[in-house]
Amino acid sequence: MIEIDEITKTYNAGRPTQFEALKAVDLRIDTPSVSVLKGPSGSGKTTLLSVIGGMTRPTSGRVRLQGKEITGLPERFAAETRRKTFGFIFQNYNLIRGLTVLENVLIPAVPLGGRHREVRDRALQLLARLRMDGKAGQRVELLSGGEMQRTAIARALINEPEVVVADEPTAHLDSALAAILLESLAALTSEGKTVLVASHDPLVCEAEFVHHVIAMRDGSVVEEERRS
């Protein structure tokens, strides 16, 4: 279970531009499951995902994963948790231009120091599963939006994380590609992974495989719906 206790996040504290992105958020997310954070832009979805995934530190409050607190970890352990426990699919893909699809997918595995051939084989298998095996050697800036998204998914899964975090994964996709993406996310739950998605796309929020929908507004959770 992921437990989120009284999380607040304030940007530019003490300055005229101070902004409270999260206001005492309390949540319990079952594992494995698919949870969707929904809400309009600026509601705090991305910030909450960042805090849960250890990408940013909360101003106060704590996050626990399977009973273990991950918010106050020193930078080195926070990074280790990020790479071993979480896989991120960013809103704008955040692929590194100039590198190939395969090189991008391998990036999270570099600090783990696994055997190069094994990691490479795993990356190629992932790409094959996502129907990207023919593109492994292609530079990412030459890919279509859907191909970039699938590359980002493969990168998120390379270290076999427990939790996959996806921020607006369908934002730049047409309906057909969005459907393919959702299939891929649904497949992850059958592998026992927890999927956390931030989206205001109804296609995602109403998908059958979603177990938990969390509605956010102005930095607070305003509604929760748990589906059986």
Add this chain to the structure above:
Amino acid sequence: MTSSWFERQRGFLDYSLSCLWRRKGRNLSLIAVYSFVVFLISSVIFFTDALRREMENILEEAPEMIVQRTVGGRHSLIPVDYAEKMDAIRGVRSAEPRLWGYYFHQAASSNYTLMAPADFALPADRVKVGTGVLRTWGTIEEGRLYFRSRTGEPLILSIGEAFDGATELMTADLILMAEGPFRRIAGIPEGFATDIALRIRNPRECQVIAEKISYDFPDTRPILKEEIQRTYTSLFGWRSGYVVVLLAGALAAFLIFTWDKATGLSAEERAEIGILKGVGWDTSDILLMKFWEGAAISLTAFVLGVLAAYVHVFLASATLFEHALKGWAVLYPSFELRPTVDGFRLAVLLFLSVIPYTLVTIVPVWRTAITDPDTVMRQG
């Protein structure tokens, strides 16, 4: 554990090389400029070291002391009988009067060194010359050199032998001849010599013997071998310093170039660091990757620069610097230097070029890498 460590380093190195290749235009131009600067400095170091070593080898055989006579503070001819008196000083193994001087040949507008060694083996009408003489004398006809004596009489000597090109550093402008013709050309009367060469049994006693000579022969000036060595060392040091000063402009341009690269991370680079942190790299991973990147550039440039300098100095006779560094004589000998590499000086150059560059590139990365990945990506 060890295998994992190597795999990690390999992963970072692979990633760094991919990144370098991604910005190949910029990085290749950086390596070109960097290599050129290393090439210039290494050339000066190789050249002066090789010359110094050459001088040391040559001076190894030189007498421990030379005694000159001075008149009015200037070098004058020394009576040959001084040699017999100096030979009697305790500790002196031998004292040989030497005959040598300079000859200006108008047709070639060059100065040549004339010597009349006591053991000169050729007939009195023959000379032994350096290859520089053959190259520059200009009026050699049928192997004969035309001289004008001190009194204006013509004197013709035939070339009996030439020095081996390998000794050109010291023999380029040298003409050896018998005592008779030398005295006529140089105008040195019988009973006098240019100076006296002293061999000392125990080199540690040189200073004491020099003091004794100064006392017994107040019109003379003893010059120790170590003083000559010191003069050469400072001469080459001065010349190399002079060249390094000339290269300071290139160095300054390179430093500005490096500083500019190092201090300004582009938005793309900042975003990339954010992505790396976001996918699980920590600050030390990013610094390690950047370390490999900086090390790959600086080591490549260092190796290329040093190799190019080696070829330039030892295979191409240091064409760029020869006039600045070789020119202690009127003739520029076209000798080939024996390859001499001073490991310590090379290590210092490595330390002063690779490490500062690597550090300078790491600092701004470190500044970016210590912030939250989320913040870095939002800024990017």
